[in-house]
Amino acid sequence: MKTYGIFYALLVFVVFGCSSSEVTDIPKEEEESFYNADYVLLQSNNDQLSVQLLNATESTMNLSGAQSTFESVLLPEITFRQGTTFAYYSRLTECSGQVTIHDFKDDTASTYALFGDLVECNLNTTSIAIKDGILYVSYVVEETAKISKYYVRAIDLAIEEDNFIDIELDKKPLQMDYANGRLFVLTIDLEITDENSLSVIDMGSQTLIHEIGLGYDVERIFADTDQNMIISYQELHTVLNSITMGVQYISYEDGKEPMFYSSKSNSFDSEGRLFYIRPETEFSGIPAIYDFSDNLALLYYYANFLTASQLEFEFNIGKTTMIGYDDINNVMLVGYQKKDDESNGGLLRIQLEPEPEFLDNLDINGIPYAVFYQN
Numbered sequence: 001m002k003t004y005g006i007f008y009a010l011l012v013f014v015v016f017g018c019s020s021s022e023v024t025d026i027p028k029e030e031e032e033s034f035y036n037a038d039y040v041l042l043q044s045n046n047d048q049l050s051v052q053l054l055n056a057t058e059s060t061m062n063l064s065g066a067q068s069t070f071e072s073v074l075l076p077e078i079t080f081r082q083g084t085t086f087a088y089y090s091r092l093t094e095c096s097g098q099v100t101i102h103d104f105k106d107d108t109a110s111t112y113a114l115f116g117d118l119v120e121c122n123l124n125t126t127s128i129a130i131k132d133g134i135l136y137v138s139y140v141v142e143e144t145a146k147i148s149k150y151y152v153r154a155i156d157l158a159i160e161e162d163n164f165i166d167i168e169l170d171k172k173p174l175q176m177d178y179a180n181g182r183l184f185v186l187t188i189d190l191e192i193t194d195e196n197s198l199s200v201i202d203m204g205s206q207t208l209i210h211e212i213g214l215g216y217d218v219e220r221i222f223a224d225t226d227q228n229m230i231i232s233y234q235e236l237h238t239v240l241n242s243i244t245m246g247v248q249y250i251s252y253e254d255g256k257e258p259m260f261y262s263s264k265s266n267s268f269d270s271e272g273r274l275f276y277i278r279p280e281t282e283f284s285g286i287p288a289i290y291d292f293s294d295n296l297a298l299l300y301y302y303a304n305f306l307t308a309s310q311l312e313f314e315f316n317i318g319k320t321t322m323i324g325y326d327d328i329n330n331v332m333l334v335g336y337q338k339k340d341d342e343s344n345g346g347l348l349r350i351q352l353e354p355e356p357e358f359l360d361n362l363d364i365n366g367i368p369y370a371v372f373y374q375n
Contacts, residue, residue, distance in 0.1 A: 037055075037056040037057075037326060037328070037329055037373065037374075038053070038054070038055060038056070038064070038373075038374040039053070039054040039055075039056060039326075039333070039371050039372065039373060039374060040053060040054075040068065040084075040104045040371065040372040040374055041053070041054055041335075041347065041364070041368060041369075041370075041371050042070075042086065042368075042369040042370040042371070042372075043345075043364055043365075043366030043367060043368055043369055044075050044366060044367045044369045045343055045365070045366040045367065046343070047074060047075045048072050048073065048074060048075065049072065049073050049074070049075050049076065049088075049369060050070070050072040050366065051068040051070040052064075052364065052365075052366065053066050053067070053068055054347075054362070056349070059360075060360065061347070061349060061359075061360050061362045062362070063362070068104070068107055069102075069107050069108070069109060070102055070104075070107075070109065071109075073088070073090070073100075074090075076088035076089060076090065077089075078125060078126070078127060078128055079128075080127075080128045080129055080130055081370065082130065083105075084103055084104045084105040084372050084373075084374070085101065085102070085103050085104075085130065086101075086102050086104065086370070086372070087099055087100065087101040087102070087128060087130055088100055088128075089125050089128050089137070091125070094121065094122050094123065095115060095118050095119065095120060095121040095122070095123050096113070096114065096115050096116065096118075096123075097114045097115060097123075097125055098111055098112060098113050098114055099111070099112050099114060099128055099135060099137070100112075101130065101135075104372045104374060105374070110157075112135065112155070112157060114137060114153075114155075115139075118141075121141050121142075122141065122142040123139055123140070123141050123142075124139060124140045124142070125137055125138070125139045126138045126139060126140065126172070126173050126174055126175070127173065127174065127175050127176045128176075129176045129177060129178060129183065131178050131183075131203065132203075133156065133157050133158050134154055134155065134156055134157070134203070135154075135155040135157055136152055136153070136154055136155075136176055136178075136183060137152070137153045137155065138150075138151070138152045138153075138173035138174075138175075138176055138185060139151055139152075139153065139173075140172060140173075148172070149168065150168065150169040150170065150171060150172050150173055150187070151166045151167060151168055151169065151173075152166075152167045152169065152173060152176070152183070152185060152199075152201060153165070153166050153167075154167065154203075154206045165206045167201055167206060167207065167208055169185065169187060169199055169208070171187035171188060171189045171190070171197055171199070172187055172188050172189075172190050173185050173186070173187050173199070174186045174187060174188055174196075175220060175221055177221055177222050177223045177229065178203065178223065179223040179227040179228065179229055179242035180227050180242040180243050181202070181203050181204060182200050182201065182202060182203060182209075182242055183200070183201040183203050184198055184199075184200055184201075184221060184223075184229050184240075184242070185198065185199040185200075185201065186198060186214075186218060186220070186221045186231075187199055194216065195213065195214070195215060195216055196213075196214040196215065196216065196217070196218040197211055197212060197213050197214055198211065198212040198214055198221070198229075198231070198240075199211050200212070200245075210245065212240075212245065214231060214238075217233055217234065218231055218232070218233060219232050219233060219234065219261035219262065220232050220261055222266070223242070224239075224268070224272055224274070224292055225268050225270075225271075225272035226272060226292075227242050228240060228241060228242060228292075229242055230292070232260065232261035233261065234257065234259075234261055235251065235252060235257065236249060236250055236251040236252060237249075237250050237261070238250070239292070250295055256297075258278065258288065258290050258297040259278050259279050259288075260274060260276045260278070260288070260290055262279055263276035263277045263278070263285075263323075265277050265321070265322045265323045265324075265335075265370065266323070267323060267324050267325040268325075269325050269327050270327050271291075271293075272291075272292055272293060273289050273290065273291045273292070274289065274290040274291075274292065275287070275288075275289055275323045275324070275325045275332060276288055276289075276290065276323055277320050277321075277322075277323055278297070278299060283302065283317060283318070283319055283320050283336070284319040284320060285319075285320040286299060286300060286301055286302065286320060287299075287300040287320065287323055287332060287334050287350070288300060288323075289332075300332070300350065300356060302317060304356065305350060305356050305357065305358045306358055310358075310361075314361075315336075315338075315346055315348075315361050316338045316339045316341075317336045317338070317339065317346070318336065318337050318338050318339030318340065318341070319336060319337040319339075320334065320335070320336050321335045321336055321337050321345065321367050321368050321369065322334070322335030322336075322368040322369060322370060322371065323335075324370070324371035324372075324373075326373050327373070328373070330351065330352050330353055331349050331350065331351055331352070331359065332349070332350040332352055333347060333348070333349055333350075333371050334347070334348040334349075334350060335347050335348075335364075335367070335368020335369070335371070336348070336368070337367045342367075343365075343366070343367075344363070344364065344365060344366070344367075345363075345364045345366065345367040345368050346361050346362060346363050346364055346368075347361070347362045347364055347368055347371075348360075348361050349361075
């Protein structure tokens with residue numbers, strides 16, 4: 001079982017938690033100019049989700065006058081995000097719902113009605129995923145107060161009729177992600193043990209091919225850029241090879257947990273590093289990066305790149321709400337809600353190399369929810 005170290009992001013990087021700390025000067029590199037960037041910012045306001053388009057250059061970030069076709073909707077609970085695609089589930093009745101898929105690359109949207117074959121049911125959807133034109137929906141049908149049926153429905157979006165297959169599970173599905181042609185479904189046994197399991201579905205045949213016991217208290221699963229499945233607990237995470245099903249356990253030292261298990265705002269860069277919000281008492285969390293190749297976390301405390309005046313008065317940062325990453329320009333985008341203000345927030349840009357440096361801030365008439373790079 002491996003353990004991991006933790007780094008704090010300062011003007012230089014300092015190892016935290018070792019018997020001795022070593023500060024290394026970072027050689028200066030020639031600055032590279034950013035080319036113009038266009039961002040699509042999803043923002044929430046009064047429980048509504050809407051879009052604000054942004055333009056950014058090396059020196060400025062501004063609201064764009066252009067409009068998106070994305071229609072404002074009630075803040076969804078079940079969403080899926082991949083690249084420039086954002087999808088969400090809307091419940092219509094106790095026995096029906098729909099999924100809307102919006103691609104911000106070309107600003108187009110499609111909506112698909114679900115469960116038209118079911119009549120007079122009590123149905124709850126738990127997660128969605130999309131891959132290669134197939135929409136996967138995990139759901140629960142309550143037959144009686146004590147009996148429920150669990151399914152993953154695979155829907156071919158290119159076909160209008162007879163376009164789905166239901167894959168029955170024996171435990172309640174909680175979350176899904178995919179890797180190497182397999183759909184991984186996190187489940188929980190509500191009837192006997194309260195333990196979690198992982199059901200593996202072959203995405204070619206749409207059949208259940210494997211099940212793995214995970215024990216208790218799995219927080220979430222997701223695929224990394226190497227197509228491994230990350231199974232996250234509070235005290236450790238498991239790296240599951242999605243082909244061989246071999247596992248590697250990564251444990252944490254007390255007080256040095258990366259805590260990416262609780263973040264719903266995540267982005268990966270081209271090197272496979274995870275950008276996420278790490279829970280902290282202050283600001284309800286801070287920007288962080290986890291490197292799965294080295295099992296190291298970098299923590300970006302606001303005080304290390306903002307002045308006290310910027311924190312408390314100019315930007316008035318109250319709560320971190322979003323983390324994004326512009327891989328082309330090597331810039332981290334940090335969304336936040338202003339202190340004592342549920343309607344307004346802002347967006348920070350932080351240049352990461354050769355050292356963390358604050359670039360600019362843009363006040364937003366809403367709370368940043370997610371950001372997409374459009375160029």
